[in-house]
Amino acid sequence: MCRHLHGMRLAGFFDGAAAVLVGRTSAPDGATLTQHEAVMDALDVLGVPVVADVECGHVAPHLPLVNGALARVEHSATTSAITQTLS
Template identity: 75%
Template sequence: MVPPWGGELAIDLLPSLDFEARGRAEPTWGVGHSDMSTVITPLTLRTGIAAVHGNNLMDTPYLDTSRCAGDESLLVHAEACEDKAFTICRHLHGMRLAGFFDRAAAVLVGRTHPDSRTLTQYEAVLDALGPLGVPIAADVECGHVAPFLPLVNGARGRVVHTAARSEIVQTLG
């Protein structure tokens, strides 16, 4: 499943998808970015099938991280497309308060464009996610700002971030 372009209304497909049947079928990759995340993230969370990239599903029944990875902690990644720092801060607070990050071992936040003199993107992320007490890596090269590093939802991940090196290693299975 690889869409040729965006999926602004892809969320409308979710009630029509049979996630149980999809989970029993032979695994098929889901690949998408931005709005397509509204299809591929539930694909991973509800079936365990790996998909490349995803987010933007707050306040829907499709964003239940309890189905993912059994008892393991999660490496959570999030990014914002066009939102300003204050909006990002509010969204991340909402996600945290809704329990989205409860099983996070670390959070990766995609690179965005700076937009505010009073609240930076970094400050917004730290304000909202700092209370988690887990490592937070900001300015990750995934999302809407080049070089668009793809991440595999449902893969095991290891992150190394030092002054000399930043690396994300993902493995399936």
């Protein structure tokens, strides 16, 4: 995961991002890094909020997110919400 995220970052995938959402994974931790450590190793240098364990992606409940939609993300210790807007 770390290598893939570094590659995406270096290719400009996250340029202009206001935040990064990372879905939950059932993948095991590596020998030297946990999944969370791998994400932070690659993305911490972006200087934007990184929200991990989002209920989207390859692990149930598979929250659908529309590619290209604008989204407002609200996250606190007690609640989280994603509101997508299609224009």
